[in-house]
Amino acid sequence: MRGRSRALAVVLLAASAIVSGCAGVPDSGGVHLGEPVAAAGQSLVGGAIREVPALPQPAATPVQLIAGFLGAMVDSDSGYAVARSYLAHGTVWNATTGITVYANPPAITRVGRHEVTVRARQLGRIATNGTYRVETGTIDRHFSLSRRTGEWRIAGLDAGALLSADDAGRVLQPASIYFLTPSGRRVVPEPVLTSPAEPGLATTLMRGLLAGPDPMLAPGVRTAAPRGTLLVGNVPISADGVAEVDLTAGARQITPAQLVRLSAQIVWTLRQIPAVTAVRLLANGAPLASSDAPSLQSIGAWSQFDPSAPTTTPGALLVRDGDVTGFEAVVPAALRAAGLLAPARSADGAIVAALRRTRSGEQLLVGGTEGPLRVRLRAPALTAPAFGPDGRVLIATAPGTVHSVGLTGRLRRLSLPAALKGRRISSLAVSRDGTRLALILGAGELWVATIVEQHGAISVTEPRIVLPATFRVAGVAWSDADRLVATVADRDHTRHVVEVGVDGYAMSDLTGPGLPSDVDEVAAAPGQPVLASGPTGTWRLGGRRWERVSPGVSPSYAG
Secondary structure (H helix, E strand, O other): OOOOOOOHHHHHHHHHHHHHHOOOOOOOOOOOOOOOOOOOOOOOOOOOOOOOOOOOOOOOHHHHHHHHHHHHHHOOOOHHHHHOOEOOOOOOOOOOOEEEEEEEEEEOOOOEEOEEEEEEEEEEEEEOOOOOOEEEEEEEEEEEEEEEOEEEEEOOOOEEEEEEEEHHHHOEEEEEEEOOOOOOOOOEEEEEEOOOOOOHHHOOOOOOOOHOOOOHHHOOOOOOOOOOEEEOOOOOOOOEEEEEEEEEEEHHHEEEEEHHHHHHHHHHHHHOOOOOEEEEEEEEEEEOOOOOOOOOOOOOOOOOHHHOOOOOOOOOEEEEEOOEEEEOOOOOOHHHOEEEEEEEEEEOOHHHEEEEEOOOEEEEEEEEEOOOOEEEEEEOOOOEEEEOOOOOOOEOOOOOOOEEEEEOOEEOEEOOOOOOOOOOEEEEEEEEOOOOEEEEEEOOOOEEEEEEEEOOOOOOOEEEEEOOOOOOOEEEEEEOOOEEEEEEEEEOOOEEEEEOOOOOOOOEOOOOOOOOOOOOOEEEOOOOOOOEEEEOOOOEEEEEEEEEOOEEHHHOOOO
16 A cells, blocks of 8 residues: 555644544544655655745734744744744744644733743654654643834743644655665665755755664664765755765775665665656765665665565465455465464465464464464463564563564563553564564554564564554554554544554545444555455455455455
């Protein structure tokens, strides 16, 4: 499901649900908010709008002055030059600590002759590197004012910029910076929000790449850029679309293998920009190349690093009347035994897994496609098994307990951070590059965390919420390298299928004609149609319509 719309304004729905208790999706109609964003490796669609805010008006009241100041923060050029015109001479304002995003309309109140307060629903935070994080609550900002020559100006204010969700959706460009899996075989997208006007989108993205991944993703990825490597000048794009990336001299010290990986990071990052047709790599103005990585590289190069390559094992597995069945897929012999639940296959189709319910609880069975399946784990209750790219199964048992199970039966318990320990896990899904884990916790919160493997131990770190409990998430699957498909419920308990960015920044409602109101499970994969199932069968999304394709339930794609 590529090219679906993403929008920061969707977080407004989540925040409204938290504050007022209503649902995170509308009672009727679809969600289509903000600018669309490209799927992994595709060009950005549309673009941010350049807005020129108004200067302070001579007759503005204190409330009007603050309203104008909030509106002026849509333009960050030259260090928020227009917004700073609202400040009194000598007033210090540090605008570089990040952006707090809020829901319109803010409440602007004059509380004294020289003081105005702003209160609004907080939706999230945009860090200085452009990464977004859902952080809900209430914003309370106090502004002290002074009056000189008959005009009001701001004499004191808190650090940081404020931006409404509506404004952010218009003036910020969603994009991705690409890093590497620990093996170096695939690129991993890190979503960012940028202001493309200054110094330019290509330059901003390259500087972000060389600065390294955000702390939330850093433990699970790597970069081929040598430590201390910087960009020389900006990234000019010629009339024929060649983006020139000039790195400092330290880039010449990398090995040919490292240069291949660095080239993949750079090309995958810049291929999002429609004007770019090729990339030229330089080091201090001289060509940077090796036998496997020429200085001039097509924007279509390095397809082998695709983080969303379609699986080689098409079709989905389902369960019908106690038997495993297939939707456009051949059921492996090992899964043809009666009484199996939640069937799953590895990305290459060579390993299968399923659950079996017994009087004492549930069992996890794992084996090759021809069998036999062997019991690898027993527990009172288990989540559906999820395969990582290395063929290992991840599965949750007791609250806050996640295990990794290999084909040989080796069982490893994953170390979890405090935010996840002791919490009931009802579902989990592993990203296809193996760097992220999506989990449904408690009453229906959707979280994403980073998977880290070091010295034979696996840990889950840096958990962050994507959809809060008010969405009542029931099922989740990865539709792309940085997007999830989930089932959510509105206040009337009607269930919807939505697609949401891995950072919680954007969501689109996939619900359409033909979809029943009680779907609770989903399946998704690059190059495959989204499937949703409820008690009476499974439906496939085609365009904006859904059609019933099987009376089976619990669909899963390989990988």
